[in-house]
Amino acid sequence: MSKISSILVTGGAGFIGSYVTKLLLEKGYHTIVLDNLSKGKKEHLLGGEFIEGDLADRSLLNKIFKNKIEAVLHFAAFTDVGQSVSEPELYHENNVEKTRILLEEAKKQGVSRFIFSSSAAVYGNPLQDLITEDHPTSPINPYGATKLTIEKELGPDAVSLRYFNAAGGDPEGKLLYRHQRPTNLIPIILQGLMENRPFTLFGKDYPTPDGTCVRDYIHIHDLASAHVLALISKGGVYNLGNGRGYSVLEVVSAVEKITGIKVNLQQGPRRAGDPPYLVASSAKAKKELGWKPIYSSLEEMVEHAWKGYQQN
């Protein structure tokens, strides 16, 4: 199979994009990262080319596509579900309208290989325990709606990867990532430990074994390896999850075990719109892409994320 040599990574200075870029470089790809640094940092890039700029800058895109881009990995987006509820227009503009510009410019240059960072948020409230790709899509927040809108506008060669909760960090500890304003559970708890703040547990009366919500955490290394496989696959939609859920309390005890620090737990009420159980079936990605995730243990995810907090 021939390798794709030049890849545009939008949002490549962010949490997931920077790690995927690292893996692509290790696999011998040439990468061009486009990021406006609204959230990401240039220091997250360990190599490849970097261009500071916005997705909406058509003339810049035009220049970039002169480099014979063979595929686009599109990570750039706003990702805070809560903020998408309070500022839906901002999310529509950044995640939908600006992605349309990128798609138009890519199409003009004949680039049809487009790997899109979609999300489990497209499903909305789960109707079954293990979510498969044919589960109905019915987002319950504007963030999820932006992802679904774009999925529907992608061409047949595009790949939509629906990530569940991205977690972990660089297992080698070369790329040290610390979230600025974390919105995912593991970094929220780790940041709280660093700043000596309590962690609020939203609801302990869910119908789950320990009463706290169960979620699917997927290591960024495994997300990254799926992107490498997606580059040489046919188009389609794939869930990327662990297939095994962990409860909030299980995450808390993994954090305590890895860091050796006791989490200061505070009990809060349930939050609206939090389903008790949200876990992916990734059987399709395993079968069709040949994907083999290797970091499914919660403790490894916490340990790799913690490296970024200790050394930053």
Ligand SMILES: NC(=O)c1ccc[n+]([C@@H]2O[C@H](COP(=O)([O-])OP(=O)(O)OC[C@H]3O[C@@H](n4cnc5c(N)ncnc54)[C@H](O)[C@@H]3O)[C@@H](O)[C@H]2O)c1
């Ligand atoms: N983190 C998760 O658990 C998760 C889950 C599902 C889907 N996703 C999706 O994965 C992608 C990456 O998420 P992340 O967690 O790495 O987020 P992140 O915020 O760390 O990275 C996004 C990057 O995009 C850049 N960016 C945003 N808007 C831009 C624009 N208009 N032009 C140029 N650059 C822009 C930011 O500066 C940032 O570096 C996003 O599309 C997100 O929706 C993430």
